[in-house]
Amino acid sequence: MSLNKFRTKSPWILHYNAGSCNGCDIEILACLAPKYDIERFGMINTGNPKQSDIMLVTGPVTKRSRERLVDIYSQMPEPKVVIACGSCGCTGGVFRGMYNCEGGIDQYIPVDVYVPGCGCRPEQIIAGVVEALAILEKKTKDMEGSVKLHNDPIEQDGQTNRREVAAVI
Numbered sequence: 772m773s774l775n776k777f778r779t780k781s782p783w784i785l786h787y788n789a790g791s792c793n794g795c796d797i798e799i800l801a802c803l804a805p806k807y808d809i810e811r812f813g814m815i816n817t818g819n820p821k822q823s824d825i826m827l828v829t830g831p832v833t834k835r836s837r838e839r840l841v842d843i844y845s846q847m848p849e850p851k852v853v854i855a856c857g858s859c860g861c862t863g864g865v866f867r868g869m870y871n872c873e874g875g876i877d878q879y880i881p882v883d884v885y886v887p888g889c890g891c892r893p894e895q896i897i898a899g900v901v902e903a904l905a906i907l908e909k910k911t912k913d914m915e916g917s918v919k920l921h922n923d924p925i926e927q928d929g930q931t932n933r934r935e936v937a938a939v940i
């Protein structure tokens with residue numbers, strides 16, 4: 772049975788601070804705390820990018836954090852969704868144009884959902900995650916449909932050749 776069916780019921784979240792002032796990060800932690808408690812929706816904050824579906828990124832991407840941002844993103848398996856949290860994550864915010872900042876997460880990795888605000892409220896973050904779930908579901912379906920088996924396997928020298936059965940559409 773495909774586990775993709777359950778992916779959106781229990782998404783795992785990875786939180787990365789790309790140089791924020793911690794204001795938005797505290798709001799993300801508030802989402803995990805009992806008052807907002809996003810774990811009741813099956814979401815878990817994990818520290819391992821290889822097990823994550825959704826990446827929550829805060830901060831204006833400082834020069835020191837940009838390589839790690841790309842590295843962590845590339846370790847996440849497909850399909851994956853990125854949420855830029857806070858004005859700094861969306862555009863660079865108040866740090867835009869500074870000597871040590873790059874200005875916006877989408878300068879380095881593709882962003883699917885933008886959650887503005889300085890800092891962004893827990894309700895906004897939860898709304899962003901709900902939006903991300905719909906995108907994750909669509910990406911999962913697109914990946915399942917990207918390869919179709921439409922040729923029969925070929926019998927060659929007593930062996931079954933299945934190399935030609937798949938075609939990318």
Ligand code: SF4
Nearest residue numbers: 791794857859889890
């Ligand atoms: S958007 Fe505001 S609260 Fe969030 S990291 Fe930037 S300055 Fe801090």
